[in-house]
């Protein structure tokens with residue numbers, strides 16, 4: 280299977296309201312060009328350096344999503360061009376995004392990452408803390424940061440019921456938060472192994488890597 284064929288098949292399987300972020304981390308520019316060649320514009324990376332290198336080398340029409348954990352001291356590198364930051368999980372990081380967005384005279388769109396997985400993970404905010412950060416954002420504390428939704432990663436398990444429970448929990452939190460902020464439109468959940476289930480549970484933004492580009496080789 281080729282990249283463009285994989286991508287087209289997944290695109291065709293998703294309904295029009297679902298944004299497909301093609302996760303191109305570790306993959307060469309040629310792979311991204313192949314996907315771009317069939318009209319795909321949304322790509323996701325999880326490393327700032329790699330994202331910046333690809334941004335420089337590839338067409339400027341690409342919308343770059345930073346999907347992984349973002350360190351505060353690296354915000355400045357992506358602030359001029361990033362399309363959406365998926366994994367905002369602290370006030371400190373939000374403050375830095377505000378500062379760099381202001382310096383670049385732009386508004387940066389973000390998702391607040393909620394910790395939905397039951398497994399041990401450092402990333403994402405528990406629901407209560409996510410509520411607090413969303414309140415601060417809604418109150419206009421960060422005028423150059425626009426929160427447009429939420430992101431979550433389910434536990435890495437074969438247990439479909441558990442994954443479903445985690446996704447459904449985030450969907451219902453999303454629904455409640457939408458009543459407080461009508462700008463919340465994006466619910467980013469689902470990867471290669473669970474994006475169909477995620478969409479069934481209300482996701483409208485999926486981050487799919489290996490199912491498009493093949494397995495990653497980290498060596």
Ligand SMILES: *Cc1c(COP(=O)(O)O)cnc(C)c1O
Nearest residue numbers: 302325346470471486487488489
């Ligand atoms: C790598 C990654 C993905 C894509 O993973 P696949 O299983 O290859 O689809 C999605 N989301 C995040 C945050 C990632 O780091």
